Structure formats: structure tokens, C-alpha cells
């Protein structure tokens with residue numbers, strides 16, 4: 001499996017397990033965003049978070065069994081999509097073993113449950129308690145349905161559960177800005 005590391009837009013594939021091109025020597029950038037996305041929305045949110053944090057913040061789309069080396073970064077953001085109330089399995093696995101003790105930490109989830117729904121529960125369930133307790137910023141940042149990316153079963157679930165029959169963009173840019181500001185203010 002390869003990983004995709006990007007800075008805001010598109011970069012070429014990267015070697016699994018590392019973020020190549022750490023910040024250039026002397027550059028002020030010390031943050032990285034690691035996401036687990038199935039259909040691309042969490043990756044897009046990760047890119048927006050990265051842009052809000054500054055120039056040249058890399059975004060890594062985590063692949064299965066991947067353990068990116070984050071030693072070069074003092075600030076790390078983890079983001080995962082939520083399916084059936086659960087985070088992506090490979091983010092769950094990575095969050096359990098990643099060495100993030102010394103990092104300023106941001107945690108987010110991408111989902112489409114409505115505002116009066118289980119957002120806090122989904123966020124709370126997505127990451128280990130030890131990470132949640134010491135996260136500087138943690139937030140539900142919205143999501144989207146893009147029907148052309150969903151398989152037949154997923155379309156069925158979305159129509160049935162979310163009552164959506166066409167694309168919905170509910171990425172929460174205000175929450176993204178707030179999240180990034182909280183993270184850097186600490």
C-alpha cells in the first residue's frame with residue numbers, strides 16, 4: 001500500500017510508512033495532518049486544516065498497516081471518517097500505537113450525523129481516551145455525501161438512514177477555522 005502525502009493539493013505518491021519531504025531546513029512548519037479517508041472527504045478536510053495551520057503542512061492519507069514517522073513534527077492532527085458510528089479501523093490501530101506523547105495534538109472526525117445527533121459520542125469513541133484527554137483541539141468537522149463515490153450498499157444506507165438522494169456538502173469550514181485556531185493558540 002502506498003500513502004499519499006499532500007500539501008493542500010496534490011502531490012505524488014509517497015513511500016508507505018513515512019512522510020517524505022519534512023519541512024525544509026529553517027522553515028517554520030512543524031505540523032502534520034494524518035487522515036483515514038474512504039471516499040476523499042476526510043482528506044479534503046485534512047487539507048483545509050493544513051491550509052489553516054500554515055504553508056507546507058503535509059497531509060498524509062493513512063493506508064492500512066502504515067506507521068508514519070512523525071518525529072519531525074511537534075504538532076500532529078489526526079482525522080478519521082466515521083462509518084456506522086465507528087472510526088476507520090486503520091486510524092484506530094494507528095492512534096493506539098503512535099508515539100504522540102510529546103506532540104501538540106488535534107483530533108477530528110468527519111461525519112454526517114446531524115447537529116442534534118451523536119456527534120460528541122462519535123468523536124469520543126474515535127480515539128483512545130489517553131489521546132482525547134490531552135488533545136489541544138478536538139472537533140466534529142462535518143462531511144459530505146458524493147453519490148458517484150459510494151457503492152450500491154452505501155447508497156442504499158445513505159438514502160435509507162440520512163434520507164439523502166443527491167450529493168450533500170456539509171464540510172464545516174467555520175469549525176475547521178476554530179479547530180486550527182484552538183490548536184495553534186495553545
Ligand SMILES: Cc1cc2nc3c(=O)[nH]c(=O)nc-3n(C[C@H](O)[C@H](O)[C@H](O)COP(=O)(O)O)c2cc1C
Pocket residue numbers: 036037038039040041042043081082083084085086110111112113122142143144145150153154155157158
Ligand atoms: C454507509 C455509510 C455510513 C455512514 N455512517 C455514518 C455514521 O455512523 N455517522 C456519521 O456521522 N456519518 C456517517 N457517514 C457519513 C460519512 O462519515 C461522511 O460521508 C464522511 O464525510 C465520509 O468521509 P470519507 O469520504 O473521507 O470517507 C456514513 C456514510 C456512509 C456512506
